[in-house]
Amino acid sequence: xxxxxxxxxxxxxxxxxxxxxxxxxxxxxxxxxxxxxxxxxxxxxxxxxxxxxxxxxxxxxxxxxxxxxxxxxxxxxxxxxxxxxxxxxxxxxxxxxxxxxxxxxxxxxxx
Numbered sequence: 001x002x003x004x005x006x007x008x009x010x011x012x013x014x015x016x017x018x019x020x021x022x023x024x025x026x027x028x029x030x031x032x033x034x035x036x037x038x039x040x041x042x043x044x045x046x047x048x049x050x051x052x053x054x055x056x057x058x059x060x061x062x063x064x065x066x067x068x069x070x071x072x073x074x075x076x077x078x079x080x081x082x083x084x085x086x087x088x089x090x091x092x093x094x095x096x097x098x099x100x101x102x103x104x105x106x107x108x109x110x111x
Contacts, residue, residue, distance in 0.1 A: 010104070011106055012080065012101050014101045015098075015100050015102070016100075017091060017100075019097065020096075023092060029085075032108060033085070033106050033109065034082060034107060034109055035105070037082075037102060037104045038077055038099065040077060042052070044093075045097040045098075047095070048091070048093050048098070050065065050066070050069055051063060051065065052090070053066075056088070067086075072100070085109040089102065107111065
C-alpha cells in the first residue's frame with residue numbers, strides 16, 4: 001500500500017542556478033523535518049549535465065537524477081522519494097543557467 005501524505009503540507013521550492021555550480025542546496029528542510037520529493041521541473045538555458053542528489057555527497061547511490069539534458073527536465077515520480085531527517089536536496093550543473101521547482105512535502109520527523 002502506498003504511503004499518503006497530508007495534502008495541507010504540500011509545498012514547492014523554486015531555485016535558480018547561475019552558471020556551472022557544484023553541490024548547491026535547492027531544498028533544505030527545517031531542523032527535525034524531512035523532505036518527500038514528488039516532482040521536479042528544471043529549465044536549462046543550454047544543454048548541460050545535471051545531477052540532483054540527496055545529502056552531502058554526490059555519489060551514485062544518492063542520485064535522484066543524473067544525465068545530459070538538452071533543454072529541460074520534467075519528472076513526476078511514481079513513488080515519492082523520502083529524504084532522511086535534515087537531509088538536503090542538492091544540484092550540480094555543468095553549464096548555463098538553470099531554473100527549477102521542486103514539489104512535495106516537508107514533514108516533521110515523529111520517530
